[in-house]
Amino acid sequence: MQNHEEAVLRLSLRRLCAAAGYTGGRLFLHDAATGRFHAEAVLDDPNPSPPVRLTRRPRQSVGPDDPLVELLRAGGRPCVLGEDRRGGPGTTRLAVPLSGPDTSTGTGTGTGLLGFALLDHPADHRAEEPLPDQVSACADLVGAAVLGVLTNRRLAAAHEEVARRHEALRRGGEAERRLSRLVGRPGGLSALVRTCAELTGKAVALFDARHRLVTSAGPVGGEVRIQPVNQILAGARVRPEGEPYEPCAPRESCEPCEPAVVPARPAAGLLRRHVLTPVLAGDRHFGWLVVMEYPALLTAFDLLVARRGAECAATEFTVQKRVADVAWNARSSLARQLVRGTSTVADLRGSGEYLGIDIDARRVLVYLTGPGARRDDPADDERLATGLRRRLGLDVLTTRGSEGLVLLVESPRDAGAAAVAARVKSAVREVCATHPGGDGLTAGVSSVAEPSGLARAYREAREVARCIGRFAGGRSPRVLAVDDLGPARLFLANSDTASVRRYVDDVLGPLLTSTAHHTTLLLTLRSWFDSGRSVRVSAVELGVHENTVRLRLARVHDLTGLDVLTDAGDQLSVQTALLVLRLQGHPALLSPDGTAADHDGRRTA
Template sequence: MGPTIPEVTVAEIVALPALRLTVRAGEHRLENVIEGAHVSEVLHAGELLEGGEFLMTTGSLLGDGDAEWESYVAAVAANGAACLALGIGDQQRHHAVPAALLRAAERHRLPVVEVPESTPFIAVSKAIFAAHSDRDRRVLEESTALQRELTRTAARERGLAGLAAAWRRATGEHVLVLDRRARVLASSLAFSAEVAGVVGEAATDLGVLTTVVTSVATPAGDAVIATVGATRHAGYLARIGHAGEYADLAAPAFLSLLALELERRWLLDEPRRRTRATQLARLLGADDDARAQAQLKSLGLRSDELRAVALRAHSEPQAEEILADLTVALGTPFLRRRERIVEAVTVDDPRDVLASFAPDVPTGIGTVVPPGSAARSMRQAHSALVTSQRTGRLIEYVDGAAHGFLLQVADPDFLRSFSDAVLAPLDAAENSDALIATLHAWFAEERSVAECADRLGVHRHTVRHRLQRIAQLLGRSPETVDAQTELWLALKARGISEDGEAAAGGPVTG
């Protein structure tokens, strides 16, 4: 348990023999904390207070009446004065403390101290300032001692757990150290899942690498949460049970040591980083699903589906930071950095993680594939990455539906203009809705007149007649490959779904 450094109180100042102060009222309120000294002779002195003042006056404008002292004391007490000190003497307005003052002080629970004429107010002020200076010195000494102990712990390479334990021993506060996904890395106590959950939720709402702190009530007590990191956001620190100012002063040093420890762990992880890069290269080189599945099994993974990710950082240092973040966040053994490019293959959906840890970085995601086809997914991810660099947003490759991929990356205004231009002859014709619906159904049913007729609920001759009319209006047969590609893309750009209905809101863009 850390030391308790008491505040400066009325009792401490009254006890100084050199001041010769005498308590005349409020003996049971002498533990009031003094924040500062203040001398005032005005009647509205109470209005000038901010709380915690040792207020000194000779009462030169106050007589002996109950009404005037009641008004004065009520205002002083209401505004938080720690004490009222009245200077008395043969040369002062009052030769003794007025009874009216004592009665008012008892009603308002305000300590009253008598200051003899031989003690100048400046001497009392200096004593209060000296007491505060002494306390500040002790707080600083204890904070420095705490920082030295933490530094020794870090130098002994006791890790995050050692730092958490050292903080607990020195301050009495319990702590949790969490990673960027608010998962507990170390703690000074085995907290319940409920406590960790409350802290984790508050931590993720805090943001990344900010000087702002947040507080949250937990079953173990109130927790103060701060971010950890030097040049990058590495995690969070939660302190439960406030130890005092000396702990608050040492907290920045504690955060710095935690950041250094997290960076040290990352640097020491270099062999594992090489292993992850090697594992990814092996997986991408697997030429059949059996070999890939055997590799996954050797790593303790069981999955029939994988997905590749490729990111291009704005600089190599940023790529290193992203690699560090994704190592923890994705939890995949298949991860590597090649200059500014970071590549990964994961068994889980990576989109939420990427949104949290690489929101402004060009990113491509391949399709979900069997383990033996990881290389194909990676090629798709790189193809999508090229488009992501141009559009400025995450792009997912659409396998087997090139029109879907094109619609996802193209400008919506361009798609609208393209669709209107291609389908304009049909839009202008009579029965245009029926012609467009027939064209879409014919494509959807793989150009089968019979299946198209069944889908639309019309006679086959009707379908044939409409197709002939479409060819006349377009000036070319929809049977050619070029015409089919252009018309199908135009229909999809207009937002016509598989049931033949146009989507609300215009073109399909994803």
């Protein structure tokens, strides 16, 4: 098509030169986009005599405000310019305006001119001026040909625009089809980001609302080196022209947010441009979708993929959250039914099979209370359960009790009950120590219980937690098992706190001074009871002679009037008082945070 247009324009210029009696010239056509007139065809004199030496390079375009254009627009007829030094000394120039049939109706170029021809001849033609009517008639024919060329160009440009838009719609539809099919399907967010990278041919990453990388993907055969989103956000706060840019924040409307192109800012560490799109669903802000301008420049299609990818990611986040909430609620409901024993075994087994939970497994029940466990926040409960699950490698069910959180830890079938309870107690202490607000948590840990004994395990663990909360001091995570307190927990959990403290003072008051001798006597009592009231085992633990243990117990009798060696009632009174002191964290006794004391009453790990 372009060669055909050039041939038509050159032939038209040749005909016009022949009609005017000129040997060469140039044909200028109007460009509607810029308003200028560009040289489209050139006809040189084949045998210039004498040769013409141009004093300056011929102009290839003329502006709409050029005096020549004004002259032709005003006259509308050919005019001889005479000797024009712009074309060379001794050159006679004839300017011929070109117009088409539609320019008079206002539907043409808008300037009254489709173009014009500048005809040159090395000889002086002023004495032999061409006939104006003859030149004008030929100019009308040339104008019609020029109008056809310009019309073809406009049609070709319109066709190209339609084809471009069709291709954009086709690619957009393909991107929409591929991305929308991934929502709620296997692969999740990783497949979504990987598809965005394939569509754009660029590196793509997804960050959550806390600026943590969720997943990333690069073009086929390429690497992923996207910078952290907080650095991209920092570089986006000021645009190069100084206009502040604030990334979109969560909002109440659910309309999609337009992607923003973050410019390259080497001073901020951004060596390339990035497309930053918030992942929003209603008033929930899930994170950011980032497309890096590498290995090709950004296009409008990249912005479309970024926007649609962010919308699909928001939908996927919402779907995953709802699925997680449903699964969490179902597991929590099953755990509640296991503890309460309100459902039949057949119903429980059916629910367990659906959720992949063995309802016949033995379990350790953990009752968590305190400020950090009273908030009814499923996400917070999930973090506690996940931390415990990772440390133990065992399944953990959660549900809510009357005053705190209940955790059901599955016990391996081939493991000893005491060992499992000890592992659970240690893991609970570690999880509480790393959990936000874990300093105020209190945990009662039951022994390993069969499914039919979970209701009893719940009562026992809750009594332990209440004992710790009522008598233990300090803010470190306080964790004790049912076996650590024994039957006395029922008395401590349900008695008046002031009365219990007076009881301890009545029983062991003479030994509650800060002297080292009295601390040693308390330490001896603890060791003697922990060893099953064995003088020999206690002496070995304390590193003293057996007679020393007997002498110390006799000294306790002298100070308190209690015969712990032979009187069972005195033994129960002293053991209960020691238990309260242990809960209070007395330096001579094992405290609820898992630390012990040396022979001088100092805490040891």
